[in-house]
Amino acid sequence: MTSYRRMIQILTQVLLFCGVLGVTVLLLFPAIVAFGTSFKPMGEIFTQTPTIFPHEPTLAAYKKIFCMPEFPRFLLNSFIISGLTALIVIIAALLAAYTLTFTRFPGKKFIRQMILMTYMFPAVTLVIPLYFFAHRLDLLDSYQILIFADLSFALPIAVWLMAGYFEKFPLELVKAARVDGCNPLQIIRHIIIPVMKPGITAAGIFSFILAWSEYLFSLTLTLTDESRTISAGMHYCLMGNYRTDYGLLTAASTIIVIPVVILFALLQKFIVGGLTEGSLK
Amino acid sequence: MQILIDTDSRKRRKAPGLFLLPGALLAPTLIIVFVVLLYPAACTIFFSLTDKTMADTTYSFIGLKNYSNLFSDPKFWMAFQHSIIFTLVAGSLNILLGFGTALLVNRAIPFRGLFRSLLLIPWVMPHIVTGLMFRWLYNDFYGYLNYLLIHAGLIEKPILFLVDRAFVWLAVILPTVWYEYPFVMLMFLAALQSISPDLYRAAKVDGANAFQQFLHITLPCLKQAFLLNGLLQIIFMFKSFNLVWILTQGGPGDRTELLSTLAYRHVFEGFSTGYGSAVATVIFLVLFAVSIVYLASPAIRSEEP
Known part of the structure; x- marks a missing residue:
């Protein structure tokens, strides 16, 4: 039995x-x-009987990409813009999430809801004035305007996520630290960050990935390859001159996606864990 | 007496601190939110009341004229209809697939962590990659989709997915669901893991089978997650722009024109900023209404601490 x-x-x-x-x-x-x-030679890509994996693997497409002047530039731009966005988001969201979770003040609920509500702002609605501001302030085609624009979606979600994680944090610990005379920055640094590191990292990675993938702002707010991120760069290259170069397309996609996937896989446990419980175990 | 005075003075000392400190700590976030969200949104609403164009720096206030033009424009109503259908269809599919995959990878199976990571891959892929990849898969000569369909004997001639009016919606919704379901899955996974195992243990003791456990424990515990995912999907899908723009740019003709692509086209290609801003304002107001309804509903209030 x-x-x-x-x-x-x-x-x-x-x-x-x-x-x-x-x-x-x-x-x-x-x-x-x-x-x-992405590893196929030309002949195997343009065939009526496609296979999944190449018969004669080649790195030709990858070599071609790194010989193009634009592509490494797009990668660098994306890396700087996403990295700085994530950095600003982590700092601002940490302070805001701490305040919204552990302090009491009038209007707290309103601010929480306002931050949640900003998540519904359509990028198309925001990009119109952002374009004109950038134009007037001579910031079109600059890192600053793209980082600024990326904050519009990355910051509210990070605040929201972090405040969610922090709710699992025992209020008594924060109170005890306050009684001991710690100021909020000390509490954040010595109590919150060590315990909530996975949640904070997850929120930062989230912002990085969102900024890395961003398309509309980069498409609209850049004019040249100088500050164009990979999304807009690929749009102009692969919907333009290299329209039918599927080797180039798949190789570029692989290069863009692989680092993010690895980063994400390493932190995935914390992201799912961070969403559920603030790791206090 | 002494004690009373002490508490009083402490209260007085604490009171301004209670206002100042939150203000200082929230300042970076509030300033950023104001500058990149509230102010631009207000500007778009303002532009929608003017005859602003792309080139002119001088423009005048024309009241609601853009809106009256909009409401008598059949193209606007068609885009509105497309946006609603797209939201309902893609949103539902996202929730179905996201919920299904969450249930699967929530079970105790070998390599569960690996499967979770793998299933999240489409979500971390930039939309441009997803869009261009599907464009290539849809290709009539070198695309895999047509190849597979022909070899399976389902079709005889290749389908021009992005040109054929009968198939273009499918061609747009497929990659949309593909990139969005992992987010829903992640949210549901979190909710599933927050269900206490004691509930299942108790149910097992009471002799409930797996289906009964699902029906009477899992689903009720996920009510909140369904509401939240539902709201987020309505928001994400109604404002979505990227995939449609990369795949079809609203075409063929205006078959897949959404409100977002219509707004973009008017502002950045048609140069009529005022008119495009009015379309963008409509998207904004619809989502605003949806969010208000959700926030006012008792379900979310019970979630607030």
């Missing part, structure tokens, strides 16, 4: 595993195909 039940259990496990595997492969099929194609 027990062995029969055990058999059923194992069988369910195996079926479940195969199900998850199947769903994952199916969902990732486009990415798998793109990854495989």
